Amino acid sequence: MESNRREIEVMANLLSSNDMQADVNRAYFRKNNCLAINVIGSPGAGKTTLLEKTLPMLMLNRQVGVIEGDIFTSKDADRIAAYRVPVIQINTGGGCHLDSKMVHKVLPEFSEKGIDLLIIENVGNLVCPADFDLGESFKVIVLSIVEGDDKPAKYPVIFRNAKAVVLNKMDLEALTDVNMDNMKRDIRSINPDIKIFEVSCRKGDGLGEWTNWLNQEVANYQATK
Ligand SMILES: Nc1nc2c(ncn2[C@@H]2O[C@H](COP(=O)(O)OP(=O)(O)OP(=O)(O)O)[C@@H](O)[C@H]2O)c(=O)[nH]1
Ligand SMILES: [Mg+2]
Numbered sequence: 001m002e003s004n005r006r007e008i009e010v011m012a013n014l015l016s017s018n019d020m021q022a023d024v025n026r027a028y029f030r031k032n033n034c035l036a037i038n039v040i041g042s043p044g045a046g047k048t049t050l051l052e053k054t055l056p057m058l059m060l061n062r063q064v065g066v067i068e069g070d071i072f073t074s075k076d077a078d079r080i081a082a083y084r085v086p087v088i089q090i091n092t093g094g095g096c097h098l099d100s101k102m103v104h105k106v107l108p109e110f111s112e113k114g115i116d117l118l119i120i121e122n123v124g125n126l127v128c129p130a131d132f133d134l135g136e137s138f139k140v141i142v143l144s145i146v147e148g149d150d151k152p153a154k155y156p157v158i159f160r161n162a163k164a165v166v167l168n169k170m171d172l173e174a175l176t177d178v179n180m181d182n183m184k185r186d187i188r189s190i191n192p193d194i195k196i197f198e199v200s201c202r203k204g205d206g207l208g209e210w211t212n213w214l215n216q217e218v219a220n221y222q223a224t225k
Contacts (some may be wrong), residue, residue, distance in 0.1 A: 006207060018132055021100035024185040025135025028107055029118070034065075035221040036118040037214075038134050041142035043124030046173060048076045048169040049201040050210075051119060054084045057211040058117065062218060065115040067106060069123045076121060086113055097128040100135055117218050126151070130158040138163035145169050146176050149183035156190045164195040166210060171200040197221055 029036045041047050051066060058064050066087040068077040077089035088106045090098060093222065103120065120136060122129040126143075139162040143151060146169055152159050159165065165187060173180065182194060195213065199206030 015131060018100050021104055022133035022135040025100055025104055025107065026137075028104075029135060029137070030225075032111075032115070033117045033222050033225060034110075034118050035218045036120060036134070036136040038122060038129070038136040039142060040122045040126070040129045040139055040162070042126045042144070042147060044071075045124070045142045045144040045147070045199050046166075047121050047124070047142045048079055050166060050168065050199070050216060051080060051121065052083065053201050053204070053207050054211050054214070055080070057207070058215065059083070059085065062116045062215065063114045065110045065113060065118045067098075067103060067118065067120040068095065069102075069121055071095070071123060084113070086110055092123055096125045097125055097132050098122050098131050098134055103134045116222070117214070126155045126158055130161055137217075141165040142168055144184070145178045145180070146172050149179045149186070149211050152158045152183060152186040152190060159187055159190040159194065162191065162194060164197065164213070166197045166199055168199055168201055170198050170205060171203045 039047050055064060056106065064085050065078045066085055068080060068087060068089045070076055070089065071092055071094060074089040077087050080087040086109070088109050090102050090106060092098065092102070098120065120134060131138070141158055141162045142167055147165050167183070187194060187196060197206055197210045197213070199210055
């Protein structure tokens, strides 16, 4: 009982220290007029692929920077670097999510680059990143539809805290038993305001709508300086 209470206290302190640093990061982003988004999803949901497909369109009128969160490798940062955007890899060394201190440490790497949009790809995980504010303006979930239509109901916290969800791999819908109506109904019952995009990064379907929305979010953020 005593040790349970101590664990809860340690976790509460950790979260509150994370939140304080997240507020510092948020102030940094505001000062630099840079919209920061936190992209979250299970391993393999298609987060990096979504960035790869989105970057060429966004880069037409935005300065974009990327932070790649990963447990050990720099594979995702290497993929993103091919698009000639400033990209920094953070390895958590086993940790299942990024935290605001890790993000803060790498922010100087983006200074004086005039970044309008900083995309932070979190470690592949649909649970732990939900609790750790990085100072972003909002969270975006990438959910591969082949993961199953029960996933929003089973992992509701992340859906409650996100502004948008990208339902990816729509090209595989016919090969699975996923029920898209059930999936979208559950998402809306958790978060009625969430924006839902149905995309196929493989085929390109829905990517224009997603990119236009993100572009508009940058414009809205910069207009409310
Ligand atoms: N069929 C299909 N495959 C896709 C689609 N999007 C991504 N993939 C594939 O899914 C696999 C995983 O994609 P990634 O973008 O690496 O996934 P991720 O979410 O970044 O994974 P982690 O960083 O490891 O968490 C790759 O083989 C992609 O080619 C899609 O729309 N359709
Ligand atoms: Mg990735």
